[in-house]
Amino acid sequence: MSETTRIKIKHEIGQYECLIGGELISNAAEHLKAIEAAGPIGIISNNTVNELYGTLLRDSLQAAGFVTRTILIPEGEAYKNLATVEQVMDALIAQGMERTGTIVTLGGGVTTDLGGFVAAILFRGIKLVHIPTTLLSMVDAAVGGKTGVNHKSGKNLIGSFYQPDLVLMDVHSLASLDERDRISGYAEMFKMGAVCDLDYFNFLTENMHELLASEPNDKLIQAISKSCELKAEVVEADEKEAGLRRILNFGHTLGHAIEAKLGYGKIRHGEAVILGMYGAGWLSNQAGDLPDAEWQVLADNLRHIPLKTPPGELDPAEIEAITHLDKKVAHSELHWVLLSKLGQHDIRSGIPTVMVRLAVEAINKAWQGREA
């Protein structure tokens, strides 16, 4: 496999690096020393990931003299909430965490979002290193500084922008990932190509099977690196989501509504985004400027992704109503991220309710009768 790729991400008050390659967990101490991280190191993870990679990480850190504390959070999106944040902070404080210490998140997007939020508020902010272990968290959640948790009335309603000091993406950790989580991560890369880079979109669709394979390979490193580079460009231009960064929500307005309706745990975030991109693509064609031929390419490629959990019949009125709970509603108006072309975004508001319901009908039709 190729050498480690390094991508620099600049932000308001500095910059950090994302390292993408192999053996990054077993060499974590070396990379933490390079950013002058100090102990105690509060490792935030869950049982599954801790069993798989916790010892590898602790061995590296402890051999280099770091004092570590490991806090395990319950598994799943349902626990990405303020109650878990409080439990993690209670445990860290009880175990002697200090202002000068470092939080290391080890896990998927739930862990990086929640652990990042803890780092943002504990002692008014402490050093943060993300070690994302799902494809989705590598290409999306761990990069860009959005941290937070869910509220009972909607996803990610509580949080802050808090940039990590380092992100280590060890592709070897992806070997143990469930197939549905690979597909979920692929969906976020697909989104990136669809909204901002046609060449990347073509690369992803042409190499889908290799990118979904369980063995980490050079094409996967290339795809993760490109996704991070594109995300870096977007967040550098608009760190706090005042404008351009909204394009990263392509497929997410309907996706979040579908996820909320079907229940976190039943559908993966990226799986819901696949359906959401289909609906947003349909709207781009019917209510926007996306030409028929390009809509067909988008639709065919989305239907081609081997979704393991067909959504069943979605109620258009219900899904449309849930979109209004989404935090992207500004002054009661939803901003829809659509496409004017493949690889080119088009933000629109004032999409009629009836069109949104029809977009949900289009999703139903596309996945009707499909089995895993």
Ligand SMILES: NC(=O)c1ccc[n+]([C@@H]2O[C@H](COP(=O)([O-])OP(=O)(O)OC[C@H]3O[C@@H](n4cnc5c(N)ncnc54)[C@H](O)[C@@H]3O)[C@@H](O)[C@H]2O)c1
């Ligand atoms: N902050 C952001 O910008 C941003 C962007 C996109 C998504 N997100 C958030 O990310 C979350 C979804 O992330 P996710 O899909 O990684 O979910 P997740 O964190 O729940 O991980 C999915 C599953 O994979 C397991 N797992 C993790 N790494 C593994 C590995 N290497 N091998 C085997 N199993 C492993 C986890 O224990 C979990 O069961 C959502 O909460 C979403 O809101 C945040």
